[in-house]
Amino acid sequence: MTDIHASVTARRDKPKGRLERLRDSDLWWSFSRSRSAVGAAIALGLVILTALFAPLLSPQNPYDLAALELWNAELPPVWMEGGQMPYVLGTDVQGRDILSGILYGTRVSVFIGIASVLVSLGVGVLAGLTAGFFGGWVDNVLMRVGDVLLSIPIILVAILVSSVAQALLPPHLREAGISVVLVLAIAMYSWVQYARVVRAQTMVERRKEYVQASRLVGTPARRLMLKHILPNTLTPVFVTATLNFGLAILIEATLSFLGVGMPPNQPSLGTLIRVGNQYLFSGSWWIVLFPSIQLCILVVAVNMLGDWLRDALNPKLR
Amino acid sequence: MISAEPILSVTHVSKQFDVSAPWLNRVLERKPKLFVNAVNDISFSIPRGSCLSIVGESGCGKSTVARLVTGLNSASSGEIRFGRGSGGRPVRVQMIFQDPHSSLNPRWRVGDIIAEPIREMKLRATEAETHQRVEELLHTVGLAADDMRKYAHEFSGGQRQRISIARALASEPELLVCDEPTSALDVSVQAQILNLMRRLQEEFGLTYLFISHDLSVVRHMSDTIAVMYLGRIVEMAPAEALFRAPQHPYSRLLLGTIPDIHAPRRDRALQAGEPPSPLNPPTGCTFHPRCPIATEHCKRIVPDLQTRAGAQVACLNL
Numbered sequence: 001m002t003d004i005h006a007s008v009t010a011r012r013d014k015p016k017g018r019l020e021r022l023r024d025s026d027l028w029w030s031f032s033r034s035r036s037a038v039g040a041a042i043a044l045g046l047v048i049l050t051a052l053f054a055p056l057l058s059p060q061n062p063y064d065l066a067a068l069e070l071w072n073a074e075l076p077p078v079w080m081e082g083g084q085m086p087y088v089l090g091t092d093v094q095g096r097d098i099l100s101g102i103l104y105g106t107r108v109s110v111f112i113g114i115a116s117v118l119v120s121l122g123v124g125v126l127a128g129l130t131a132g133f134f135g136g137w138v139d140n141v142l143m144r145v146g147d148v149l150l151s152i153p154i155i156l157v158a159i160l161v162s163s164v165a166q167a168l169l170p171p172h173l174r175e176a177g178i179s180v181v182l183v184l185a186i187a188m189y190s191w192v193q194y195a196r197v198v199r200a201q202t203m204v205e206r207r208k209e210y211v212q213a214s215r216l217v218g219t220p221a222r223r224l225m226l227k228h229i230l231p232n233t234l235t236p237v238f239v240t241a242t243l244n245f246g247l248a249i250l251i252e253a254t255l256s257f258l259g260v261g262m263p264p265n266q267p268s269l270g271t272l273i274r275v276g277n278q279y280l281f282s283g284s285w286w287i288v289l290f291p292s293i294q295l296c297i298l299v300v301a302v303n304m305l306g307d308w309l310r311d312a313l314n315p316k317l318r
Numbered sequence: 319m320i321s322a323e324p325i326l327s328v329t330h331v332s333k334q335f336d337v338s339a340p341w342l343n344r345v346l347e348r349k350p351k352l353f354v355n356a357v358n359d360i361s362f363s364i365p366r367g368s369c370l371s372i373v374g375e376s377g378c379g380k381s382t383v384a385r386l387v388t389g390l391n392s393a394s395s396g397e398i399r400f401g402r403g404s405g406g407r408p409v410r411v412q413m414i415f416q417d418p419h420s421s422l423n424p425r426w427r428v429g430d431i432i433a434e435p436i437r438e439m440k441l442r443a444t445e446a447e448t449h450q451r452v453e454e455l456l457h458t459v460g461l462a463a464d465d466m467r468k469y470a471h472e473f474s475g476g477q478r479q480r481i482s483i484a485r486a487l488a489s490e491p492e493l494l495v496c497d498e499p500t501s502a503l504d505v506s507v508q509a510q511i512l513n514l515m516r517r518l519q520e521e522f523g524l525t526y527l528f529i530s531h532d533l534s535v536v537r538h539m540s541d542t543i544a545v546m547y548l549g550r551i552v553e554m555a556p557a558e559a560l561f562r563a564p565q566h567p568y569s570r571l572l573l574g575t576i577p578d579i580h581a582p583r584r585d586r587a588l589q590a591g592e593p594p595s596p597l598n599p600p601t602g603c604t605f606h607p608r609c610p611i612a613t614e615h616c617k618r619i620v621p622d623l624q625t626r627a628g629a630q631v632a633c634l635n636l
Contacts, residue, residue: 213413216389
């Protein structure tokens, strides 16, 4: 009897490590029971890992023009007649290996996706916190700016921004600058969603009594916002961020497909699809098909994870 | 403990809230600005070491009084003056809130919640001293030092209210404003919390401004009771005098609703009507539509508080 009691208290009192707490949580339970979430996570993990280790995995460095040999141009995938190793998925018109192109291209796409999510999350969370906390004209100005930005089609904005930037940037910065410009163009549009989510939650939280109790001891507004309110608004922000990651990759791909995104010498998935598209009718379907499949897997996996997260964190659906 | 100099004196304080529709709606729908007089010309003072309670139905403005005294809202007119605190510093005011679920930040550990006033107001020089002080406070309110590492959701309602009290005590206040501190708790737990609060009053020489709608709770705690109706004090009397011989018809009505264990089937006066909307209060004495002894001139004249048989009563017909 006493033994049982002792062991129960011992278990309760032992401070748990982060990993252990994660495995105990509702979120992990719901994750491990959702087949689509586990599947999506595995697919996403594979795509991102292979992209990260692209230099080790890919048979060829697609950026190295000296490695390209024109007599290897437009080779079909290995399982077809005329295909040859190591060009598993064939080559494009310049003799570039498709698989290597995809791995490096995914890298660019994922980088731009993550960077634009981080930038828009930072801007959006700060704007939403400020608008929700202070209300009044601050709220009006910030949110109306957001409304105006949302009313312009994103592709239009991005085309405008990136073509203006390309014209303005000095030539030696153009190649390095283009990915930064893309990130900013995407972030300029998507911060509004974070701002709206955080603003709504902030307006609920700032009225709560724990905020007022803290106000009574003279906590300044900045600390009230960052230490009290912000942690209580983050749950929906994570969901928005996951879904927006997929969206950002798609927007980047669209821009690159339209020719205002990443240039062909440092291609993203969108650039690969654009280049490949020109050879579709000459019979070299593999140049466009494989990058497209990779883009599909990436975006669908991200969106499935986002959908699962949204449901798992919604207390009404438990 | 009770000294002559009041720790808090409130003179002719009123508070108006602007509840108008937004400017554009007002212009389009031709509606006037709307104000609510939540608190209307009230005056009272609390001697050091005593407890003044404010009772009344919901919506009578008693919580607004609490927020005015703590400075969470500022008064529209009138003066709120504090006496001299110990050691010449200004009187420190803290507040205990009604809802023990929203008054503690769900993402903070209890130790951090209680330490917040100490850190914010720099009451202790080092983190070790702060830690020690938090332990001491937890003991004072009847919790264990171990509880520091837990989160608020791991506690019951009564325990959370103890944490709230510990946080309020952390800033070494002299005046504690308690806004319905027990109304969210079970009856048995209510008694524990009230006894704790009385013990603390004796131990630390605290002064209480106690807000409640529950007369039996108020009777247990207070030296003086103020009865509020629609933003005005209608009767203010020593606690026992009020319970023995309520004078204002509204006080009589309130006391008539308390169940009596010695006369369970006594003929209780039925509550006549509901409190009118503070948006559109009755003319003259605001209680006249529900008052059994109202006469014609009650509809025109607003009664002032007058001393009568050891109490202050605002009624024209006594």
